[in-house]
Amino acid sequence: MEWYEALGLLLGAILVLMGIGMPVALAFLAANILGAWVFMGGERGVVQLLNNGWASLATFGLVPIPLFLLMGEVFFQTGLGARMFNAIDRLLGRLPGRLSYVTVLGGTGFATLSGSSMGSTAxxxxxxxxxxxxxxxxxxxxxGPILGTGGLAIIIPPSALAVLLATLAEIDVGALLIAGVLPGLVLATFYGATIWLQTRIDPAAAPAYEVEPISLSKKLGFLLRDVVPMVGLMVGIVAMMIGGIVTPSEAAAFGALGVILLAALFRCLTLDALKASVKGALRVTLMAFLIVFGSATFSQILAFSGASTGLIRWTTGFELSPIAMLFVMFMVLLMLGMFMEQISIMLLTVPIFFPLAESLGFDLIWFALIMLLALEISFTTPPFGLLLFVMKGVAPPQTTMRQIYTAAFPFILCSLLVVALIVAWPPLALWLPGR
Structure with a gap:
């Protein structure tokens, strides 16, 4: 069987199974079993494939996923997030459009601690x-600011999706997490500049209103009590990873423990909140582990059938420049993001794109960060970006999808600008990881 026939069989089976409503992870698993039966010698090949898949789960690199998820769930369920938002709101006073700035500042902090774009947006x-x-x-x-800030959860550590991508691509988890720090902060700055520009162009878009003045001592109290502990936890985790003091797994453990201790210190750690946090983290973790299992076996089937090497040989045969190939891969990710959710995109593209990126001489951490940004943009790409529908679900009933699409557009442009900066000046992504 030719490589394109093997690739067509595998992708076709996945798309058909997803089209009839089968969950993504199970669709990949079923297609992998079919591929193992066809390409690896029937029942013996299926048994070997499943053994290899279990081995992919027995890796220490997956430990941060449940811990980062637990960290975010505790932050949300105990009300620590609401405390931080309220404090930032009081600190900004009468700043024009201050609630939009509160969304960016508080949302960046929450995105950092939660690692969940959907949770942050909701x-x-x-x-x-x-x-x-x-x-x-x-x-x-x-x-608009909510849609933009929700995507920051993907690139600012701790990011569960970044850990998952690094695991699937078999690259350094810690380096990818650290690489997202500077681009994430630059992106948050661009969001703030966008809000400032919008308020200057149309002051009526964010009308001023009276707020109760508070003294400097009260402002310091809000800052030290409700902002510094949460943000300090995030900064401490990142600093320990950058300094090589802890591994990503240990950083995730410290982060989860830190949020639990903060919740206990603020007397908002209840048994119900803890149960809800563990339940939410467990649900997503099981899905993530199924995805890792499916992706690992899918990569092996692609390699064994010759589909991955054939595809790389075919694409490099066009003699496009590396930057042109990067643009093509980026556009593929954006187009897929219009119709698929991000984990499905990763499952389809990681086994193909990363070997291709390596053959083109790209730094894989740099390429992975660009891929994360593409996934972040595709979260809000019309017509079917996932965050657009999450926003529709929680926004007031009179909010239309057209209004949501329009609001997302300036923030998509900000993300595209950050991608351009990383491509033009790679140290923006690679300086902190020391690559």
């Missing part, structure tokens, strides 16, 4: 949009 949408609408904010000033 929390911000339910907390901030009704209040911003009540204050007379136009839809693009309330919805």
């Amino acid at each position: 929390l911000l949408g339910s907390l901030m949009v009704p209040e911003m609408n009540r204050r007379g904010y136009k839809t693009h000033m309330s919805v």
Whole structure:
């Protein structure tokens, strides 16, 4: 069987199974079993494939996923996130469009601690949009920053999706987490500049309103009590990883323990909140482990059938420059993101794109960060970006999908600008990891 026939069989089986409603991880597993039967010698090949798949789960690199997820769940379920948002709101005073800035500042902190774009968007949408609408904010000033900030969870550590991508691609988890710090902060800065520009162009988009003045001592109290501990936890985790003091797994353990201790210190750690946190983290962890299992076996089938080497040989035969090939891969990710969710995209593309990127001479950490940014952009890419529908679900009923699409556009441009900066100046991504 030719390589393109093998690739067509595997991808076709996956798409058909997904089309009839089978969960993504199970669709990959079923297609892998079919591929093992066809290409690896029937029942014996299936047994070998399953053994290899179990081996892919017995890796220490997967430990940060459940711990980072638990960290975010505790932060959300115990109300620590709400405390931080309220404090930032009081600190900004009468700044024009301050609730939009609160969304970016508080959302960046929450995205960092939660590592979940959907969770971050759902929390911000339910907390901030009704209040911003009540204050007379136009839809693009309330919805846009939330959609943008939700995507920051993908690239600012601790990011469960970054850990998953690094595991699937078999690259350094810690280096990828650290590489996202500077681009994530630059992206958050661009978001703030976008809000400032929008308020200058149309002051009525974020009307000023009276706020109760608070003294400097009270501001310091809000800052030290409700902001510094949460942000300090994140900074401490990243600093320990950058300094080589802890591994990503140990950093995740410290982070989860730190959030639990903070919740206990603030007397908001209840048994119900802890149960809900463990349940939420466990649900997503099981899905992530199924995905790792499916992706590892899919990569092996592609290699064994000759599909991956044939595809790389075919694509490099066009004699495009490495940057042109990077652009093609980036556009493929964006187009897939219009119709598929991010984990499915990773499962389809990682076994193909990373060997191709290595053959083109790209630094794989640099390439993985660009891929994460592409996934972040595709979260909000019309018509079917996942965060667009999460926002529709939590926004007031009168909010239309057209308004949500329009609000997302300036923040998509910000993300594209960060991608361009990383391509033009790789040290933006590679300086902190020391590559």
